[in-house]
Every structure is written in C-alpha cells, then in structure tokens.
Amino acid sequence: xxxxxxKNVVKRFGGFQIIHGADIDVNDGEFVVFVGxxxxxxxxxxxxxxxxxxxxGGEIAIGGKVVNDVEPADRGIAMVFQSYxxxxxxxxxxxxxxxxxxxxxxxxxxxxxxxxxxEILRIAELMKRRPRQLSGGxxxxxxxxxxxxxxxxxxxxxxxxxxLDAELRVQMRVEISRLHKELGVxxxxxxxxxxxxMTLADRIVVLRDGYVEQIGRPLDLxxxxxxxxxxxxxxxxxxxxxxxxxxxxSASGVTVELAGGxxxxxxxxxxxxxxxxxxxxxxxxxxxxxxxxGDADLxxxxxxxEHLGGTSFLYTRTAAGxxxxxxxxxxxxxxxxxxxxSIRKSYLFDDNGRRLR
Amino acid sequence: MRYxxxxxxxxxxxxxxxxxxxxxxxxxxxFLISFQATRTVPWRFAPTFNWGRLIGDPAFFNALxxxxxxLVIQVPVMITLAIVMAVLLNSxxxxxxxxxxxxxxxxxxxxxxxxxxxxxxxFNLDYGIINKLLNSVGLPRIxxxxxxxxxxxxxxxAVTWRWxxxxxxxxxxxxxxxxxxxxxxxxxxxxxKLKQFFYITLxxxxxxIVFCAVLSIIGTMQLFTEPFLITERGGPGGGTETLxxxxxxxxxxxxxxxxxxxxxxxxxxxxxxxxxxQLWLTRDPK
Ligand SMILES: Nc1ncnc2c1ncn2[C@@H]1O[C@H](COP(=O)(O)OP(=O)(O)OP(=O)(O)O)[C@@H](O)[C@H]1O
Ligand SMILES: [Mg+2]
Numbered sequence: 001x002x003x004x005x006x007k008n009v010v011k012r013f014g015g016f017q018i019i020h021g022a023d024i025d026v027n028d029g030e031f032v033v034f035v036g037x038x039x040x041x042x043x044x045x046x047x048x049x050x051x052x053x054x055x056x057g058g059e060i061a062i063g064g065k066v067v068n069d070v071e072p073a074d075r076g077i078a079m080v081f082q083s084y085x086x087x088x089x090x091x092x093x094x095x096x097x098x099x100x101x102x103x104x105x106x107x108x109x110x111x112x113x114x115x116x117x118x119e120i121l122r123i124a125e126l127m128k129r130r131p132r133q134l135s136g137g138x139x140x141x142x143x144x145x146x147x148x149x150x151x152x153x154x155x156x157x158x159x160x161x162x163x164l165d166a167e168l169r170v171q172m173r174v175e176i177s178r179l180h181k182e183l184g185v186x187x188x189x190x191x192x193x194x195x196x197x198m199t200l201a202d203r204i205v206v207l208r209d210g211y212v213e214q215i216g217r218p219l220d221l222x223x224x225x226x227x228x229x230x231x232x233x234x235x236x237x238x239x240x241x242x243x244x245x246x247x248x249x250s251a252s253g254v255t256v257e258l259a260g261g262x263x264x265x266x267x268x269x270x271x272x273x274x275x276x277x278x279x280x281x282x283x284x285x286x287x288x289x290x291x292x293x294g295d296a297d298l299x300x301x302x303x304x305x306e307h308l309g310g311t312s313f314l315y316t317r318t319a320a321g322x323x324x325x326x327x328x329x330x331x332x333x334x335x336x337x338x339x340x341x342s343i344r345k346s347y348l349f350d351d352n353g354r355r356l357r
Numbered sequence: 358m359r360y361x362x363x364x365x366x367x368x369x370x371x372x373x374x375x376x377x378x379x380x381x382x383x384x385x386x387x388f389l390i391s392f393q394a395t396r397t398v399p400w401r402f403a404p405t406f407n408w409g410r411l412i413g414d415p416a417f418f419n420a421l422x423x424x425x426x427x428l429v430i431q432v433p434v435m436i437t438l439a440i441v442m443a444v445l446l447n448s449x450x451x452x453x454x455x456x457x458x459x460x461x462x463x464x465x466x467x468x469x470x471x472x473x474x475x476x477x478x479x480f481n482l483d484y485g486i487i488n489k490l491l492n493s494v495g496l497p498r499i500x501x502x503x504x505x506x507x508x509x510x511x512x513x514x515a516v517t518w519r520w521x522x523x524x525x526x527x528x529x530x531x532x533x534x535x536x537x538x539x540x541x542x543x544x545x546x547x548x549x550k551l552k553q554f555f556y557i558t559l560x561x562x563x564x565x566i567v568f569c570a571v572l573s574i575i576g577t578m579q580l581f582t583e584p585f586l587i588t589e590r591g592g593p594g595g596g597t598e599t600l601x602x603x604x605x606x607x608x609x610x611x612x613x614x615x616x617x618x619x620x621x622x623x624x625x626x627x628x629x630x631x632x633x634x635q636l637w638l639t640r641d642p643k
Contacts, residue, residue: 050545051545052541052544052545071547072544072545073544073545073546073547074547077545078545079541079542079545081538081541081542083536083538085536085538085539085541085542086539086542087539087542087543087557088539088561089557089560089561098543098546098548098556099543099545099546099547099548102546102547102548102552102556103546103547103548146542146546150545150546
C-alpha cells in the first residue's frame with residue numbers, strides 16, 4: 001500500500017501544455033476520483049502516474065519514492081484500461097497469469113494469485129474462455145482481475161465502466177467499491193461521470209483544461225464548491241445559474257438584484273464586491289421552496305415537467321429569460337403554468353466564476 | 358419466392374454467360390485436353406498418354422524439384438524479411454514512413470522485363486556490381502549464370518526482392534490493427550519488447566502471415582518470369598527450369614497442349630495441397 005503524491009506536475013505534448021502544475025496528495029488506502037469534462041487531461045495524468053507518459057515537469061512519488069525515472073513495471077501500480085486491453089489470443093486464465101509467467105514467478109504462487117483473483121471477481125467459470133467469448137461486464141472483470149493478480153500498491157482505473165450499459169455500470173460500481181474495501185489499497189479512478197465520482201470517491205479531484213479546480217470529499221464539493229465550474233459539474237441536474245448585480249451591503253451581508261428584479265441578501269465574510277458589479281447566483285434544483293418560505297421569491301413559467309416517480313423536475317424560465325430547473329415532490333407539482341418559488345439556499349460567484357463567501 | 362428467384366437469375370444471366378464462356382469453359386476444356394494425345398493431328402482421346410508420361414518424365418521431375426527447392430527456401434526467407442520490414446515500418450521512431458512504404462511497394466510496379474534486365478546486369482560476370490562488390494572485399498568473382506547453385510540463388514534473391522515489400526505492406530496493415538493498449542498492458546506487466554513481439558505480435562499476426570504464405574506459395578508454384586528472363590529459359594542446362602517454364606516449353610514451343618495441360622493441373626493441385634497443409638499446420642487449436 002502506498003500514498004501517491006503529485007507535486008507541480010506538468011505535461012506538454014510538443015508545444016502544447018496539457019497539465020498545468022497539478023498538486024495532488026492521495027493518501028494510503030484512499031479512493032480518489034479524477035473527474036472533469038472530456039479532454040481536460042484526466043487520462044494523461046493517470047498515464048503519467050502509471051509511467052506510460054513521461055513527465056514534462058514536477059514530481060510524482062509513490063510510497064514516498066519519486067518515480068519520475070522508474071519503469072512502469074517497477075512502480076507498484078496496476079492499470080485497468082477503458083478498452084480492457086485484454087490479450088485477445090489468450091484465455092482468461094492466460095490473460096491473468098501472463099505477466100507473472102513472463103517474469104518467472106513460481107508456478108504455485110502464480111496459480112494461487114490467479115485463483116484468488118478469480119474468486120474475488122467471481123470469474124472462476126470463465127477461465128478457459130477467450131476475451132471475445134465474454135460479455136462487456138465479464139471482460140471488465142477480467143481486466144480488473146489482471147490488475148489484482150499483480151498485487152499492486154496502487155490501482156489505476158481509466159474510465160473502466162464507460163463501455164457498459166447503465167444497469168451494469170451501477171452493478172460494477174458497487175463491485176469496485178466492495179473491492180476497495182476488501183483490498184484496502186490505494187485506488188485512483190478516472191471518469192467524466194460525476195455520479196460515478198460522487199458514489200465511489202473518498203475524495204474527488206475536479207479538473208478543467210489541465211488545472212485542478214478543487215479537491216475534496218464528495219459532499220464538501222457538493223455543499224461548498226470553490227467556484228462556479230465545480231458547482232455546475234457536481235450534482236445532477238446541474239445547479240442553476242442566474243445573472244445578478246450587486247446593489248450594496250449592510251450588516252446582514254451583500255444584497256444582489258436578479259435579472260427579474262428579485263432581491264437577495266447573503267452573508268459574506270470575504271471582501272465585498274463593488275456595488276454595480278456583475279455576479280452569478282447559483283441555486284440547486286432542490287433548494288427551491290414554496291413562495292415566501294425562503295430568502296427571496298422568484299416567478300417562473302413552466303415549460304416541461306419530468307416525472308421520475310417520487311420527485312419531479314420542473315423545467316422553467318424566468319421573465320428575464322434564465323432557464324431554471326426546480327425539483328419538487330411529485331404530489332406538489334402545480335397545475336398552473338406560472339408559479340412563484342422561493343430560494344432557500346444560494347451561492348454567489350463573481351464575474352470570473354470565483355465563489356464569494 | 359420461386360418467381361423472385363427466376364427474376365434474379367435472369368438478371369444474373371449475362372454475367373453467368375460470360376463467366377461460363379471465358380472462365381468455366383477454359384478450365385474444363387483444358388482439363389479435358391490433358392486426356393488427349395496432342396502430338397499429332399487429329400487429337401485423340403488417350404487418358405494415359407500425358408499423365409503416364411508425366412510420372413516418368415525426368416524433365417518434369419527436374420522442374421518439380423527446382424520449383425519446390427525455390428519454394429522451400431524463398432517463401433520462409435521472404436516472409437521473415439517481410440515481417441521484419443513491417444515491424445520497422447510500424448515503428449514510431451521511423452521518419453518519412455510514407456516514402457519507405459512507397460519504396461517497399463515499388464518493385465511490384467516495376468515492369469518485369471526491366472527488372473529482369475537490371476538483375477542480369479547486376480549479376481554480370483565482368484561488369485556486374487555484385488561481383489565488383491565481392492572483389493572489393495577480397496572475395497572471388499562468381500559466375501552467376503553458368504552454374505546451377507548461383508543461378509538458383511539469383512532467382513531466389515530476385516523473387517524475394519520483388520515480393521517482400523508487397524507482403525510487408527499487407528503485414529503492416531495487420532500490425533496496425535493490433536490495439537496499442539495491449540502493448541501498454543504488457544509493458545505494465547513487465548514484458549520486454551522482444552517477448553511482446555513473440556508472445557503478442559506474432560500470435561495476433563498469424564492469420565495474416567498464413568495468408569501471405571499461401572499467396573506466396575501459389576505465386577512461387579507458378580514461377581516463370583525470373584527463370585525465363587534472368588537465367589535465360591531455365592539455364593544453365595535446365596538447372597533453373599521451373600514447372601511454369603516447362604509448361605511454356607511444352608505448350609507454346611512444342612505445341613503439345615495435352616501435356617502442358619497435365620503439367621498445369623499438377624501445378625494447381627500441388628499449390629492447393631501445399632496451401633491446405635500449411636493452413637492445417639497453423640490452424641487455431643479448437
Ligand atoms: N499523444 C498526444 N499528443 C498530443 N496531444 C495529446 C496526446 N494525448 C492527449 N492529448 C491532448 O491532451 C488533452 C488531454 O487528453 P486526455 O486524454 O488526458 O483527456 P481526458 O480528460 O482523458 O478526456 P476523455 O474524458 O475524453 O478521455 C487533450 O486535449 C488531448 O487532445
Ligand atoms: Mg481519457
């Protein structure tokens with residue numbers, strides 16, 4: 001088991017800088033998820049930890065040892081690829097044992113490890129099959145099995161579930177969670193799916209365009225985002241963003257005016273923005289209440305209602321043209337097309353997307 | 358349903374007609390000719406005339422021996438060379454890949470007569486660049502075209518030069534279809550590049566290698582141009598005469614079509630048989 005430390009890690013492809021000085025500490029035994037939109041550099045970062053890409057600047061340490069110039073096989077890591085990367089011409093058993101056999105590992109030990117992996121992943125009855133005779137979920141299990149057999153200090157996963165259908169994805173997610181508990185080793189997991197990140201992670205690293213936006217526990221990111229990007233990325237449906245203008249401030253905080261004229265006052269500890277400056281008010285769909293029961297009231301027109309059973313989502317629009325998604329109990333969906341709702345909780349961001357708090 | 362089938366066949370009829378006249382009929386016709394005595398007109402039906410001659414003809418066995426000898430040496434050497442070339446072509450270290458790909462493929466496009474003339478010049482006893490090179494490193498000159506063994510060597514070298522690049526291009530396509538992440542997984546498994554080649558690349562490339570081998574076997578069984586043009590009609594003294602050349606000599610010099618047909622069917626039969634053995638030997642277990 002080992003901690004993984006990234007210090008000011010930089011990656012350049014030719015003239016393009018892809019990772020701009022990432023500082024990430026992954027504790028021993030922790031499950032950390034790198035999440036971010038497509039192309040933000042998650043895979044690149046993971047492949048640098050694995051040693052499949054070299055490091056243009058900074059330092060990566062695994063188990064306290066700097067590994068910048070250490071061969072991939074000597075880093076004590078195992079990686080599960082998005083495309084599984086199984087050896088197509090070998091049986092499941094051969095896939096699992098290949099690396100050990102090629103390195104002259106004692107036969108009895110190889111067999112023991114393969115057996116253990118097959119038991120953990122419940123693939124014992126598939127051992128004689130070729131990868132093409134397996135379903136996507138089974139292939140994924142074999143790919144994870146191949147990582148387990150190496151008995152690594154750190155597991156690296158690159159979007160391991162993205163080729164599976166929704167139901168299987170949920171099931172495998174639970175299995176990976178269980179695996180983490182069982183093995184107790186450090187795991188770094190890359191995904192662009194925030195639900196996966198929220199459900200699996202001890203801590204999440206949110207990336208955007210090669211910058212680390214925020215690192216924190218799932219619920220901390222959810223309830224206390226550092227910036228508008230993280231606020232919008234974490235949570236589903238997304239947080240609503242409404243344009244507003246600073247009016248002034250008093251003892252109780254800063255007062256802003258939304259586009260429709262609604263006024264909202266929020267306590268503020270940090271520096272207060274100039275009156276007249278533009279800000280963004282963020283409200284999560286579940287933070288709207290009945291009229292008069294929150295910090296401010298907002299009138300909206302309902303476009304579409306989505307019934308999910310217990311809850312419903314109202315897709316609405318303000319008179320000023322802001323799109324707003326509101327979560328309601330199914331029983332409380334109004335008939336009238338126009339409703340007034342209250343804002344029970346909101347976040348304030350400055351013009352650059354930085355959180356004001 | 359019936360009616361639809363009939364309509365389909367009516368649409369196919371023009372093709373089937375031409376196919377029968379220019380493809381099917383010559384194949385059947387030439388097979389029938391092999392059962393006729395064609396030394397004298399009128400031809401007459403005599404099943405053992407050609408086939409009986411074949412099994413006792415020293416010229417036939419000489420040509421068969423030469424053809425198989427070339428095949429046994431040339432095909433493995435060329436396929437091995439083609440694999441090496443394909444791997445080099447596929448290397449990310451290689452610059453100007455397009456240029457090399459063209460260069461490897463070019464011999465196939467060059468006219469046979471021109472290429473043969475160049476080979477004759479290169480291996481010329483007095484002025485050839487090969488002998489000059491041998492001389493310059495202190496080795497004696499070789500009279501390539503007057504002795505059987507060097508003449509065979511020239512043919513094998515020429516055929517290999519002409520077709521190795523072609524096979525390398527086919528193999529390259531196969532190499533490029535092997536996903537990169539399989540090699541990355543092997544790297545993480547601490548499998549060396551050499552072992553990756555033998556345990557991953559070769560097994561995954563096997564179907565393409567077999568395909569190339571079968572194509573080459575069929576091609577070499579019919580070998581004609583090189584012994585005809587480079588070693589001047591199978592010289593010295595029939596030492597490089599191949600089945601293709603014997604067929605030509607019987608059919609178009611002696612106008613003995615029956616015997617030529619029998620030789621042609623023997624060549625085709627052998628090519629099929631050897632290819633089948635090859636496929637069987639390299640089949641996937643289970
Ligand atoms: N070998 C390469 N050469 C040049 N640029 C590259 C290379 N590999 C990746 N990039 C660039 O680096 C950036 C990050 O790529 P990366 O694959 O890490 O993204 P990602 O976050 O994993 O995205 P996704 O969710 O789509 O997998 C992209 O803009 C990509 O175009
Ligand atoms: Mg990726």
